Amino acid sequence: MKFYDCATAPSPRRVRIFIAEKKADIPTVQVDLRAAEHLTEAFRAKNPRCTVPVLELDDGTCLGETIAICDYLESIYPQAPLLGRTPKERALVLMWNHWIEDLGFSAAAEAFRNSAPSFKDRAIPGPENLEQIPALAERGRKRIGPVLPPAERAVGPASLRGGGGLHPGRHHRLGGGGFCPAAKARPGRFIRRLHHLASARVRAPRRRGLRRFTYRPPNFGGRLSTKARAASRWSSVWKVSIS
Numbered sequence: 001m002k003f004y005d006c007a008t009a010p011s012p013r014r015v016r017i018f019i020a021e022k023k024a025d026i027p028t029v030q031v032d033l034r035a036a037e038h039l040t041e042a043f044r045a046k047n048p049r050c051t052v053p054v055l056e057l058d059d060g061t062c063l064g065e066t067i068a069i070c071d072y073l074e075s076i077y078p079q080a081p082l083l084g085r086t087p088k089e090r091a092l093v094l095m096w097n098h099w100i101e102d103l104g105f106s107a108a109a110e111a112f113r114n115s116a117p118s119f120k121d122r123a124i125p126g127p128e129n130l131e132q133i134p135a136l137a138e139r140g141r142k143r144i145g146p147v148l149p150p151a152e153r154a155v156g157p158a159s160l161r162g163g164g165g166l167h168p169g170r171h172h173r174l175g176g177g178g179f180c181p182a183a184k185a186r187p188g189r190f191i192r193r194l195h196h197l198a199s200a201r202v203r204a205p206r207r208r209g210l211r212r213f214t215y216r217p218p219n220f221g222g223r224l225s226t227k228a229r230a231a232s233r234w235s236s237v238w239k240v241s242i243s
Helices: 010-022 041-046 066-076 087-113 134-155 170-179 189-201 226-232 234-238
Strands: 002-005 027-030 054-056 210-212
Touching: 002 010, 010 066, 041 054, 054 066, 087 134, 134 189
Parallel strands: 002 027
Antiparallel strands: 002 054, 027 210
8 A cells, every 4th residue: 555645734644543543564655746747648647637646555445534544544554443433423523524524624724824925826625726706714713613612522521531532533623733823723621632642643745755653652651741742732734735
């Protein structure tokens, strides 16, 4: 397998967290969105939507949606289940995934992509260039607020289960959080804490080309180390707007 990633984009981040929790060893290729590598014919052949993440299987099949990739990885790496251990848990995970994507992620992306200068004429991800609509940016900021309180309650104080793994589905609630500063929204303390813990164990790749993920044991003390805090500081997720 081969994982096509972008270190600054939120959707691949969800898959990186998933891979780290599974302790999977999957080669990855960084796709430079600023250089429009996702719009090349070579990448379009892998994913006609021209978006990341993409998981290329050994037989050449390419999976181009976050939830599809996570579901596939859950099937081949059943240890430490992240999509539910019972039919009820799985249904709740899928429900929350849809809520977060539809009510939270899309709203924050709408606010960000319609206001950030770097997304001029790229208001919607995909192969077509579409101009920004400032009114949609304001609407997106209004839409994201209502989803944060129920998401915070769902994460709750017990954000980690015994043994140090994420509760099923909680990694999906982290993915859209990177858009929150740009959307002028602030998640609650439980979501922020979960974000710090996940960031302490999975680092964004820093170099281009083929490399492998390394699973990093998390820091489960009462406080994160200075190094971990610096690496996972909430506001640093969007230091540059190139997703």
